[in-house]
Amino acid sequence: MIPIFDLDDTLYDELSYVHSGLHAVAAWGEERLGWPADVSYATMVRLLVTEGRGRIFNRWLGGRASAREAVRVYRHHTPAITLWSAAIRTLDALQGQALYLVTDGHKGVQARKIAALGIAPRFRHAYITHRYGVAHAKPSPHCFSLIRTRERCEWADMVYVGDNPAKDFVTLNTLGVKTVRVLTGQHRDVVAKPGFDARHRIHGLDELIPLLTSLYP
Numbered sequence: 464m465i466p467i468f469d470l471d472d473t474l475y476d477e478l479s480y481v482h483s484g485l486h487a488v489a490a491w492g493e494e495r496l497g498w499p500a501d502v503s504y505a506t507m508v509r510l511l512v513t514e515g516r517g518r519i520f521n522r523w524l525g526g527r528a529s530a531r532e533a534v535r536v537y538r539h540h541t542p543a544i545t546l547w548s549a550a551i552r553t554l555d556a557l558q559g560q561a562l563y564l565v566t567d568g569h570k571g572v573q574a575r576k577i578a579a580l581g582i583a584p585r586f587r588h589a590y591i592t593h594r595y596g597v598a599h600a601k602p603s604p605h606c607f608s609l610i611r612t613r614e615r616c617e618w619a620d621m622v623y624v625g626d627n628p629a630k631d632f633v634t635l636n637t638l639g640v641k642t643v644r645v646l647t648g649q650h651r652d653v654v655a656k657p658g659f660d661a662r663h664r665i666h667g668l669d670e671l672i673p674l675l676t677s678l679y680p
Contacts, residue, residue, distance in 0.1 A: 464679045465614050466557055467607070468586075469625035470566035470573065472648025474550040474668075475580060480542050481511065487540035488520065488533050496527055538572050542579040547647075549668040554585050556672050563610050564589040565623070567600045567630075588613070602634040622678070624671060628655035636662065641678055643671065 471477040489504035503523065510519045520533035546554075554562070564586045566573050573591045577583055590606040592599050599605035611618065618639040625631030625642075627650045632642040636658065644661035645668055663674055 464675065465561050465563065465610065465616055465621045466675070467563040467565055467610065467621060467623045469623070469627070469631060470564060470576065471568070472626045472650065473624060473645055474554075474582070475544050475546050475576075477648060479544050480576060481516070482508070483543040484537040484540055485511070485519075486543070488536050491533070491536045492523075492528075495532075538569060539575075542576055544576065544579050546580055546582065547668065553668040553671050554582070558585075561614060562586045565592065565601070565606045565610075566590070567592050570594050601630040602632075604634050604638060607635065607638075607640065622675065624668075625661070626650050628653055628659045628661070632661045633659045643674065645671070 468474060471480070485504055485507045486500075489498075489500040489507065492498045492503045493500040507519050507523050510522050514522065520530040520537075524530055524533065562585060564577070564582070566577075566589070568591070570591055570593045573593070577589055577591075583589060588610075590609065592601060592603070592606050595605055607621065607623070611621065614620075618635075619641070621635075622641045622643060623631065623635050624645060626645050626648050628644060629650075632644065635642050641663070642661035643663045643665060644655075646664060646666050647668075663678075665671060665674060
């Protein structure tokens with residue numbers, strides 16, 4: 464058995480990263496523009512809730528500064544994020560297994576998340592897909608193929624635990640990987656398109672070890 468985990472909304476709450484970044488941008492706005500950080504943060508949170516992430520910085524700045532600068536601050540800040548307690552228990556229980564991480568996203572951002580969470584020592588390797596080119600982001604099986612080669616295992620020996628049914632499972636399902644969708648984070652209520660959902664679904668990571676025990680008796 465080769466357990467492989469997604470990162471965002473699987474091992475920690477990605478929204479906590481977003482709020483951490485908004486705090487960093489608000490502090491930058493206070494230094495750069497003299498705007499009170501607490502007011503800026505509240506404004507950006509309101510924009511996040513009402514309009515989504517797309518144009519938060521443009522709307523908040525209103526042309527007073529470049530949104531590119533705000534994006535740079537957001538991406539380069541040191542995140543204040545923590546693992547879910549269930550993730551800690553699960554990773555502890557799997558200690559000694561050949562664990563891997565496969566995560567999409569900006570290379571620097573994802574690396575800073577991994578560093579902030581302090582989880583690199585728990586994994587044999589953390590694959591940030593964008594390091595191999597955007598074309599190898601999920602649902603590409605590229606990084607999973609690298610794991611398969613490294614472990615000299617079959618696809619059926621691999622278990623992938625993720626949360627996003629739009630991309631996490633569809634290709635792996637066809638290859639015979641055992642896929643597990645954890646119903647946490649922003650995608651927990653998403654109804655997957657046919658063929659896109661995981662083979663197994665759990666409500667939280669505390670249900671993973673019993674599932675793995677049933678799959679690998």
